Amino acid sequence: DVKVTQSSRYLVKRTGEKVFLECVQDMDHENMFWYRQDPGLGLRLIYFSYDVKMKEKGDIPEGYSVSREKKERFSLILESASTNQTSMYLCASSFTRANEQFFGPGTRLTVL
Amino acid sequence: AQSVSQHNHHVILSEAASLELGCNYSYGGTVNLFWYVQYPGQHLQLLLKYFSGDPLVKGIKGFEAEFIKSKFSFNLRKPSVQWSDTAEYFCAPAPMFSGGYNKLIFGAGTRLAVHP
Numbered sequence: 001d002v003k004v005t006q007s008s009r010y011l012v013k014r015t016g017e018k019v020f021l022e023c024v025q026d027m028d029h030e031n032m033f034w035y036r037q038d039p040g041l042g043l044r045l046i047y048f049s050y051d052v053k054m055k056e057k058g059d060i061p062e063g064y065s066v067s068r069e070k071k072e073r074f075s076l077i078l079e080s081a082s083t084n085q086t087s088m089y090l091c092a093s094s095f096t097r098a099n100e101q102f103f104g105p106g107t108r109l110t111v112l
Numbered sequence: 113a114q115s116v117s118q119h120n121h122h123v124i125l126s127e128a129a130s131l132e133l134g135c136n137y138s139y140g141g142t143v144n145l146f147w148y149v150q151y152p153g154q155h156l157q158l159l160l161k162y163f164s165g166d167p168l169v170k171g172i173k174g175f176e177a178e179f180i181k182s183k184f185s186f187n188l189r190k191p192s193v194q195w196s197d198t199a200e201y202f203c204a205p206a207p208m209f210s211g212g213y214n215k216l217i218f219g220a221g222t223r224l225a226v227h228p
Binding site: 033035058090099100105 | 121144146148154155156157158161202206215216218219220
């Protein structure tokens with residue numbers, strides 16, 4: 001069965017802290033994605049990666065960076081967390097870029 | 113820029129009522145189309161998808177969607193909803209650019225509440 005896992009379901013951090021969100025998929029997918037989900041705004045793409053060590057900015061990359069050292073793992077980094085980064089973060093993967101994406105359970109991040 | 117519009121942000125229905133959720137997108141070329149559902153406390157999962165062929169697509173749990181190219185629409189329907197259909201629904205077209213990075217563009221979502 002297809003599986004995308006995220007390192008934490010809930011996370012509370014303080015303003016200015018460095019935050020790492022990790023995502024692992026077991027489907028050997030080429031493409032991985034990070035979104036944030038906010039009420040009334042749907043899902044907004046932060047970054048995506050179409051291969052190991054490759055990354056592309058999405059629609060809202062400011063304040064975030066990513067790392068993909070291995071095919072199955074895609075990390076989202078908040079270099080200096082701010083309160084406006086309080087959100088639900090979703091990771092997804094897909095075999096091709098415009099094909100079905102499989103989602104993880106999400107990490108609800110609160111920045112105080 | 114490509115965009116997607118879901119017409120209703122909140123829908124409230126009684127059980128057995130019929131459902132139609134609107135979705136329009138702005139891209140005029142070839143497009144793959146998806147509807148995702150997020151049940152309370154669960155992760156997003158695919159409801160149905162359209163790539164080509166018959167424009168009427170059937171998905172899981174009795175849902176279907178119709179692609180109308182001339183209207184740039186991909187509306188989701190279900191003849192008779194159940195309380196367990198209470199969820200948030202997302203339309204996600206994926207414009208197919210040649211040589212570019214094709215990716216899904218998610219709508220703002222529609223929250224459906226079904227009362228027994």
